[in-house]
Amino acid sequence: MIIRKAVRVSKPSISSTKPRLIATIPVKSPAVHFAINPLTNRLYFIQGDNRLGVLDTVTNKVITTITIGKLPYNMAINTRTNRIYVSNFYDGTVSVINGRTNRVISTIKVGERSDNLAVNTRTNLIYVSTISLRSRNANLVVLNGATNNVHRTIPFQGRPSQIVVNAVTNRIYVTNTTTDTLAVIRGDTNKIIATRKVGRNPVITPVIDRKTNQLYVANNLSRYSSVVNLRTLRVRKVQLGRRQRDITLNPLTCRVYISSAQISVKGRIFVVSSRTNKVIGSLTVPAFTDVLINPRTNHLFVSKSTETGAVPLIVYHGSSLKPLKKLKVSAGSGSLLLNPLTNRIYVGGEKTISVIQD
Template identity: 40%
Template sequence: MIAAIPVGTNPWGAAINPSTNSIYVSNRYSYTISVIDGISNVVIATLVGSISGMRPADLGINPVTNRIYGTNYDNNNNVSVIDGLTHTVIETISVGTNPYGVAVNPNTNRIYISNSGAHNVSVIDGVSNAVIATIAVGTNPGGIGVNVKTNMIYVSNENDDTVYVIRGLTNELLGSIAVGDAPWKIDINP
């Protein structure tokens, strides 16, 4: 370990923008997002939930547009859109109940949100910041990942021990894959 960086209470999700070497950490119980400079390992900004309405859970980044997407899990049912240059919330997008996971395909500028309470995935267009599709994926979807080379989206579901597969081109549910007990997070090696 080369550094320990103090952030907010109960750090939950983290995402890295390789284009700016910035790290974003959602702090669930302090309702903040810490922005860390990847060179100095110092917090350079803190977005405060009481100002922006954030109650962040998971984070996703589009390094092409320098936009950060934070799911607001507790009671808000929305996603905060953060400008990576100014570190401010520029828009809030309504999605399904208890949005948890977020994944971004920078090639298509689509953002995928797993809504654990609504049992679906919201597809957001990154240009208009509008929900353009909603896809049912079973009870309690959690982690979500995008394979940017194949434009396939994978959604874990801890209640039925599966991973759902969505075709990004058509927003069509292709089916599910049985996996081990209670899958929660997903990561993709394209």
């Protein structure tokens, strides 16, 4: 079954009602690394060493658990073809799942270890970063989603890490945590056309603001974030004074939210205007914080990753940064994911998935 309908996000309309907890779904092991296909109402989450859970977001019930490769690490979905791709780190493979039947239809060997991955929904190509245990070099492997075969292998000096695909321009951006660089790849030739220096340890997935045509890189070991002009590929620094942990973007208000990476002390969230690339606000938050913005309501969700007990999920107004509500969710991974069609946020826990209606 091929689904052609596009996912669109409407203009922001600040919600007059406050977010509320509507469901707590039990799971057998910690739910991490969420991915969602809003067109089929399915949420996918990694569990344990070799399992993928499938949640029906209409009934809020886990409908099946799929056995995949060893130590699954990350996943991506092609909503047009209803295929789910999971990188199995230990096996160096990618599992391909049919979203209609919930079955593994192919397991593709990509290298010694497979890391992150991303999908270009327009070209039906899947990009997978791999790691070599025998050398300092690795590859970005390109898979053909129609044939489930390796389409091309792009060699890297160092360790390719996070991957961002711009399907509109057919450009792929890959951070390198060994060389602290960003590689720019043409999607038609699958060749590196430029490399730019960014901050130290760019291990966090960057975000693209298509309105300003800029890519934002959060640097885990630098006290500044890197901003790349995607037309000129010029890189500038936005000084934050702290190392970074997470990043989220509201493309409708042109605001970027970057959290600090403090673990034992209180952290900060810095608000950067993508129009001026200046810090226009900041917020004190708990240590080890994950952040998510809902563009439609302009609500900023801040969660704390803990091992035990109920933890607060704090909701702020995305512009004024005033707190709106504090919700109690189960301790866990801190993983946050938004379904843009239903305005629901999913929070991963040790034994539960919490569902918030925004």
